[in-house]
Each structure stands twice: as structure tokens, then as C-alpha cells.
Amino acid sequence: MEFIGKTHIDFMGMKKFSFAxxxxxxxxxIIGIVRIALGTANMxxxxxxxxxxxxxxxxxxxxxxxxxALAKHGIHDANLQELKTGNKLLVKxxxxxxxxxxxxxxxxxxxQKELTGNTFVVESSTxxxxxxxxxxxxxxxxxxxxxxxxxxxxxxxxxxFTFGIGALVATLHDVLAMFAVFxxxxxxxxxxxxxxxxxxxxxxxxxxxxxxxxxxENLHKNTKDSLETxxxxxxxxxxxRTIITALTTFLAAGSLYFFGGEVIHDFxxxxxxxxxxxxxxxxxxxxxxxxxxxxRAKTSKA
Numbered sequence: 001m002e003f004i005g006k007t008h009i010d011f012m013g014m015k016k017f018s019f020a021x022x023x024x025x026x027x028x029x030i031i032g033i034v035r036i037a038l039g040t041a042n043m044x045x046x047x048x049x050x051x052x053x054x055x056x057x058x059x060x061x062x063x064x065x066x067x068x069a070l071a072k073h074g075i076h077d078a079n080l081q082e083l084k085t086g087n088k089l090l091v092k093x094x095x096x097x098x099x100x101x102x103x104x105x106x107x108x109x110x111x112q113k114e115l116t117g118n119t120f121v122v123e124s125s126t127x128x129x130x131x132x133x134x135x136x137x138x139x140x141x142x143x144x145x146x147x148x149x150x151x152x153x154x155x156x157x158x159x160x161f162t163f164g165i166g167a168l169v170a171t172l173h174d175v176l177a178m179f180a181v182f183x184x185x186x187x188x189x190x191x192x193x194x195x196x197x198x199x200x201x202x203x204x205x206x207x208x209x210x211x212x213x214x215x216x217e218n219l220h221k222n223t224k225d226s227l228e229t230x231x232x233x234x235x236x237x238x239x240x241r242t243i244i245t246a247l248t249t250f251l252a253a254g255s256l257y258f259f260g261g262e263v264i265h266d267f268x269x270x271x272x273x274x275x276x277x278x279x280x281x282x283x284x285x286x287x288x289x290x291x292x293x294x295x296r297a298k299t300s301k302a
Contacts, residue, residue, distance in 0.1 A: 007236045011283055012228045012291055018284035022173055025277075029176025032183030037141060039134070041183065043094075044190025047137040050094040051103035051127045055111070057087040057120040066091075069114030073106055083262045088123070090262070103127070140194050147198060148172055151205055159212055162293050167208050170286035174204045177277040178270055192267040200274030203249065207242060207282045214238045215287065231291045235283055246279040 035041040045052050063080050066089060070078050079092040093103050104125045111120060128136075151171050156164030178197055182189060215234040222230055253275055256268035 007239055008232075009236055009239070010232055011235050012232050012288060014284065015288035015292070018280075018288065022281075022285055025180050026173060026176045028180035028183060029178075032179035033141070033176070035183065036137065036179075036189055039137065042186050042188050043137070044188045044193075045092060045094065045126065045128050046191045047134075047140070047189065048094050049128050049134075050092060051107075051125070052090065052092045053104050053107050053122060053126075054083075054088060054090045054124045055108075055120045056123050057089065057115075057118050059118045060087050061089055061115065061118065063089075065115070066111070070107065070110050072114060073110035075103075075106060075110065078107075081262065085261070136191070140191075144175065144194070144197065144201075147201055148175075151201070155205075155209070155212075158209075159216060162290050163212050163216075165293065166286040166290040167205060167212070169289055170208055170281040171201050171204050173281045173285050174200055174274060174277045177281075178274050181273050182266075182270070187266050187269070190266075192264065193270050196267050196270035196274060200271065200278060203275065204278035204281060207245065207278055208286045210241065211235060211238055211282050211287060212290075215290070227291050227294050231287055235287060239283075242279060242282065246275055250275050 032041065036043070036047075039048065063082055066080055067078065070076075070080075070091070075093060077094065079094070081090040081092070082088070083090060091107050093107070104122075104127065108122065111118075148168060148171065152164045152168040154164075155167040175197055178193075178200065181187075182193065187193075211234065214237055215231055218230050218234045218237075225233075250272065253268055253271035256264060257272055260268050
């Protein structure tokens with residue numbers, strides 16, 4: 001099935017422009033990762049340590065009123081989030097002078113005393129110590145690094161080292177793009193976000209492998225044309241398949257983003273961003289890197 005007809009787009013001719021865009025994305029992503037490593041980003045309690053309590057009230061509660069109630073009981077740095085359904089409120093308290101084990105009780109006490117007449121039920125309560133949060137943050141960065149190395153080894157074994165470098169750079173580009181978007185939007189970085197990052201790394205790799213397969217096949221068939229011509233022809237051949245795959249996965253992630261609820265809203269946003277940049281990187285990052293590297297290798301041999 002072809003989503004679009006036969007195309008003759010000069011993808012390799014746009015590589016300077018695409019490389020410039022990718023460099024900006026990479027710089028922003030690196031800034032975001034550095035902030036995460038230093039613990040200065042908008043870290044979820046998974047990484048920073050703290051307490052999260054989700055409550056369902058009988059009547060709607062305004063965030064300002066809830067914040068005022070918490071402040072009267074010594075909780076001044078709480079992060080409050082209204083959930084769209086069922087008069088729900090999510091209260092997050094990070095590292096504070098409050099005893100870690102008492103934070104959830106203090107939150108409940110504050111609402112019981114200050115919001116009299118508006119009964120509530122605690123739907124969930126999560127507590128993570130600062131030491132565990134720091135360890136999770138370090139382990140997460142190590143896990144992402146190991147996955148990048150694994151991708152390089154796999155592609156280098158399946159194709160060759162040049163393709164491996166292209167796939168690694170493209171996948172790293174996608175990961176950095178997701179960190180960049182969350183950094184710019186000041187979104188919370190938690191374990192769900194890291195799950196989305198690793199998911200997109202796998203998705204991007206799959207899309208890149210499809211493009212590389214066609215390029216390798218055409219390189220064996222056609223030894224007369226230039227690398228730029230072969231790469232353009234190969235990408236145009238699989239463009240319809242790439243668009244269909246991206247569209248179906250985008251619709252699924254988009255449905256989660258718009259209809260999945262507040263709990264997975266940021267997770268779905270990360271998936272949407274990752275799918276878009278994954279398609280972009282397979283065409284405008286991975287393939288041009290291999291083409292430039294291969295052309296320079298041929299020139300040096302000559």
C-alpha cells in the first residue's frame with residue numbers, strides 16, 4: 001500500500017540545513033541532561049525524592065485555596081495539579097524540612113482542618129527518599145548511555161561501522177530532542193518520561209534500519225551512480241512506508257495525549273515528540289551522515 005506516489009525529493013541536498021537544526025536541538029538536549037545530572041531540572045519525586053498524594057474531593061477545590069490551606073500547616077513548596085475528572089487534586093512535596101514519612105499525613109490534616117465540609121478520599125500516596133531518588137537519576141542516565149552503545153554494536157554488526165555511527169547519532173539526536181522539548185516546556189522529568197525515551201530509541205532504530213536496508217540493497221545493485229543519488233533514490237522508495245508507520249503510531253500516541261488523562265499526559269507528549277523526530281532523524285540525520293562519511297572515505301582512497 002502506498003500512501004503517496006513516487007517521489008524524487010533531494011533529501012541529501014538539504015543536509016546542511018538539517019544538520020544546523022539538529023545541532024541546535026542537540027545543544028538544548030545536552031543542557032537539559034546536564035541539568036538533570038545536577039538535579040536542577042524539574043525533577044519528579046522519582047528522582048528528587050518526596051511525597052505525592054492524589055486526593056478525590058466531594059466538591060471542586062480551587063488550587064489557590066488548596067495551596068493556602070497547605071501553607072497554614074507549614075507546607076509552602078507544594079506542587080499542585082488539578083486533574084480534569086472527578087474533582088481530583090495531585091499534591092507533590094519535594095525535599096523539604098518536613099519528615100519524609102509525615103508529609104502525607106500533614107497534607108491530609110491540612111485539608112481536613114481548612115476545607116471543612118468538603119470530604120475527600122486518598123486515592124494514592126507515594127513516598128521516595130532523597131537517596132533513592134539520586135540513585136534512580138544516576139542509574140537512569142547510565143541506562144540511556146548503555147542503550148546507545150548497544151545500538152551502535154547492533155547496527156555495526158548488521159551493516160557496517162559507518163551505518164552504526166549514523167544510527168547511533170540519529171537515535172541520540174531523538175533522545176536529545178525529547179530532553180530539549182521537556183527542558184524548554186519545563187516539564188517534569190520522571191520515570192514515565194525515561195520510559196518514553198527508551199521506547200522512542202527502539203522505534204527510531206527500527207525506522208532507521210528500514211531505510212538502511214534499502215540503501216544497502218541499492219548500493220549492491222548500483223555501483224555506477226554517486227552515493228548521493230543512491231541515498232536519495234532509496235529514501236524516496238521507502239518514504240511511503242515510513243509515513244504510514246509514523247502516522248499510525250502518531251495516531252495512537254496522539255489519542256493517549258488528548259484522551260489518556262493527566263496521569264500519562266506528559267508520557268504521551270514525549271511519545272508524540274519522539275515519533276516526529278524519529279521520522280525526521282532517519283531521513284535527515286542518519287542517512288546524510290552515512291552518505292557524507294562514505295563519500296569522504298571514497299575520496300581518501302582515491
